[in-house]
Amino acid sequence: MVMRQNAAEIEEAAVRWVWRLDREGRTPQLLAELSDWLDADSRHRGAMLQAEATWMMLDRASQLPVAEAEPVEPEPVRSWFPRRVLFGGGGALAACAAAFLLFLQPDARYDTGVGEIRRVQLVDGSSALINTSSAIDFDDSANRRRVRLTQGEAWFKVAKDRKRPFVVEAGAVRVQAVGTAFSVRRRANGADVLVTEGIVETWVVGAEGHRVRVGAGERAFVADNAAISSGVAEATEIDRALAWRNGKIDLNGETLGWAATEFNRYNRREHIVVDPSIAGERLFGVFRIDDPAGFAAAVELSLGAKVAREADGTIAVSARK
Helix, strand or coil: CCCCCCHHHHHHHHHHHHHHHHHHCCCHHHHHHHHHHHHHCHHHHHHHHHHHHHHHHHHHHHCCCCCCCCCCCCCCCCCCCCHHHCCCCCHHHHHHHHHHHHHHCCEEEEECCCCCCEEEECCCCCEEEECCCCEEEEEECCCCEEEEEEECEEEEECCCCCCCCEEEEECCEEEEECCCEEEEEEECCEEEEEEEECEEEEEECCCCCCCEEEECCEEEEEECCCCEEEEECCHHHHHHHCHHHHCEEEEEEEEHHHHHHHHHHHCCCCCEEECCCCCCCEEEEEEECCCHHHHHHHHHHHHCCEEEECCCCCEEEECCC
16 A cells, blocks of 8 residues: 655655756656656645745845856756746745755755766855866855865856955865856866956965965966966967866867867766877867767767777777778
């Protein structure tokens, strides 16, 4: 015998569905699962309406800054029903709001899987665009805002608050801003910092006296041993370095080996393996991060390379004999 869910359990399930739609995107598989859930009980549709209404209300209240480039992110939750129906029901709506607020606490962790690029709202009004296989912890306190980038890469649009500096920690590297936009990518021996708006200050723990300011249009590599190299980057170089925000890899003379490594960051099923004899060949073009097969086909045409697909999804690129 199947136990019938009570109203509270259904409301909690609806909250989880809206959260999954926001986090995972409206994939065909997820939409099919949601459709089955909606059809399973007549009460599910009403609960979903209330959960969506709460999400829309909180999203409007956040008033997020708009990113300079259109990022890749899950599509916003769109109602399955006419908008005029969305705001019926008060008690359940309040319950859903309380549940959603659990995701808006001052201390929060956000991470992404392979191939996932996620935009998140931080409670201070800032936003973060998190690249593939990355993780951040956000701590919002009375005198400072702190982000720990434990792995990967993220681009931040910082809400201005001069009384509370916004500091990103990437290993021993520190990057501080007040109100600006910049990216940080953790490397094995340091971190890349690229500023798209305003000015940041960067240093290494233990060498606080050696701080470097990096302004808009500039980039820096901050090594864990406190060595800092910085300089002006051309606008096109910045756009190419942050092309991942639009779901792209932009190549302008990078090697085939480097490009294959980048594609492999975003793809688990299709892994590119390059013959060392042609790994140094230079490539140009813009490619989708989720299309390694299309990239391999372009390499086959432009370099005259041999491309073979293995049963496990590996794409082998080699020189023709």
